[in-house]
Amino acid sequence: MKKRNQLIVMAAMVLALSGCTPPNERADTSQTPPRTATLETPAPAPLKPAPDAEKAATQAEHAYVLVMLGDSLTAGLGLKPEDAFPAVIARQMEARDAKAVEGHVIEVRNAGVSADTTANGLARFDWSVGPQANGVLIALGANDMLNGLDPAQTRQNLVAMIEKARKRRLDVYLTGMRASNNLGAQYAASFDEIYRDLAEEYCLPLFAFLLQPLANAKGDAIEHDFIQGDGLHPTKEGAALIGEALDHWLEIEMQSRHIPCDTP
Secondary structure (H helix, E strand, O other): OOOOOEHHHHHHHHOOOOOOOOOOOOOOOOOOOOOOOOOOOOOOOOOOOOHHHHHHHHHHHOOEEEEEEEOHHHHOOOOOHHHOHHHHHHHHHHHOOOEOOOOOEEEEEEEEOOOOOHHHHHHOHHHHOOOOEEEEEEEOOHHHHHOOOOHHHHHHHHHHHHHHHHHOOOEEEEEOOOOOHHHOHHHHHHHHHHHHHHHHHOOOOEEOOOOHHHEOOOOOEEOHHHEOOOOOOEOHHHHHHHHHHHHHHHHHHOOOOOOOOOOO
């Protein structure tokens, strides 16, 4: 039987992202094809787009854009872009014709950057979560923990991102991380409570631990088969499990607004 590590220990191994390679370049999909030059003789009238193409164009124009801001787990290090968990979520949503709270089709954008800490995420927040965004899923903090950064600073960076989102009236969804026990009980307690506290303070939906979908039936160990050969990152199957779990969670949470807070 393959060895199973405890969740919090494997979390530190799986999330060892500080040495990861830069993210894959993403194509700029905002550019439209250039128009053909005007002919001296009258050109035929343009053909009406096929129904499917016309529907896709309308959906893109009126989509609810959900940006997933994270590190290499979000970026899908070691996987094809279509196998990263944000792409899994996008396919799941498309398959069931998912709609956001306003009834718009949901467009998922992957803004994962390998090795990012919360400070890195904050520094690039404005351009990574661009003007078209309607919501942001924040999946950061693992590298803060692995580098032993002060949990107070991690909290401050997450608060700053949440406040930026509030000013822009974005919906915010938060995924939690856990500290490795080799950092000591005091550090682990201070780090782990960050996500619970912020979720309560800002009325944010919280997915308690991003790697939980990779746990065994008892929920106390990561299944080794869901980890790549590097011993660090989820396999295609592991990323699919994370994506499916997050999709089910988002299906419920996206039916109500959380920013600004609904409670007094």
